[in-house]
Amino acid sequence: MPTGGTGATEAAAAPSAQPPAGDGPLLDVRDLHVEFRTREGTAKAVNGVNYSVDAGETLAVLGESGSGKSVTAQAIMGILDSPPGFVTQGEVVFQGRDLLKLSAEERRRVRGAKMAMIFQDALSSLNPVLSVGEQLGEMFRVHHKASRKDARAKAIELMERVRIPAARERVKQYPHQFSGGMRQRVMIAMALALEPDLIIADEPTTALDVTVQAQVMELLA
Numbered sequence: 248m249p250t251g252g253t254g255a256t257e258a259a260a261a262p263s264a265q266p267p268a269g270d271g272p273l274l275d276v277r278d279l280h281v282e283f284r285t286r287e288g289t290a291k292a293v294n295g296v297n298y299s300v301d302a303g304e305t306l307a308v309l310g311e312s313g314s315g316k317s318v319t320a321q322a323i324m325g326i327l328d329s330p331p332g333f334v335t336q337g338e339v340v341f342q343g344r345d346l347l348k349l350s351a352e353e354r355r356r357v358r359g360a361k362m363a364m365i366f367q368d369a370l371s372s373l374n375p376v377l378s379v380g381e382q383l384g385e386m387f388r389v390h391h392k393a394s395r396k397d398a399r400a401k402a403i404e405l406m407e408r409v410r411i412p413a414a415r416e417r418v419k420q421y422p423h424q425f426s427g428g429m430r431q432r433v434m435i436a437m438a439l440a441l442e443p444d445l446i447i448a449d450e451p452t453t454a455l456d457v458t459v460q461a462q463v464m465e466l467l468a
Contacts, residue, residue, distance in 0.1 A: 271343060272299040274323070274362075274445055279337035281315070281322050284330060292318045292332070300445070317367075320447045324364050325354040341445065360390050363438035365467075367450035369430035373422040379406070379433050380418035386440040405436040409466055428459035435466055 281293035293315040300306045310316050321327045323339050325346060339346045341362065346354060366372040374382055383405055384398030393401065399418065406414035409432040422430055431451055438446050448467060452460040 271340065273302045273304075273342065274300040275338070275340040276319070276323065277338040277340065279319065279322060279339065280335045281318050281327065281332060282335055283332050293322065296337075302444070317449050320364060320449050324358060324362065324447065325349075325351075326358075326364075359386055359443065360441045361443050362445040362447070363441070363443040365431075365434050365438045365446065365448040365451045367453045369427070369434045369451075370422060372434060373430060375422055378419050378421055379425070383418075383433070383437060383440060386437065390441055401440070405440055406433070408439070409433070409436045410462075411436075427455055428462065431455060431459070431463050432466065435463070 276296055276298050279293055279296040280291070283290045283292055296315070296319055298306060298308070308316055308319070318327070318332070321332075322334050323341075323346070327334070334347060337347070341357070346357065349357070373379070380399055380402040383402035384393070384395070387393040387398040387401045388395070403414045403418050406418060411417060411429055411432055417425075422433070425433065434451065438448075446467075451467070452463050455463065
């Protein structure tokens, strides 16, 4: 998890106390290369990143703006826009499997259920035309085939877990009706929804005031 709101921190966190499948780390990124192919030429965004995260461990990745932190996270999650982005080399081994060798459908089954991401801009990451409750409940409808009633109950439970006051009333509200700090709490709730083994937090305290930053960091911990 990020160590602060400097705009230069990203992290991968493994909150689960259970060991990953096999004897290796939960996540092992090996010699990862990512490039963007544009009309102006090829830009090498990530050039040989290596790191690993064990179950129960928090790892912070530091770097200046444009150093490739977010691109690395997107490549790990399998949400890199391609084209123009391409992983040209390396391995992303999660629970003993190289994610880069999985099919698109297999990657979708891993996302949310096994690994989740908290984005740095909650307002642009949430759907403005769907209520917060619908977006939280969708996780349970898609992965657990829950009914709308049960999914709404789970959404309320999650909102209460991240300390959003009056959750039963606010579950019907839309992202623009929440403050920046509350939207970030919703993003954390979405990441925690299915109790994944790995959470990647991409500068989740960016643009928040110091007090709210501290509250978000406490929630992540």
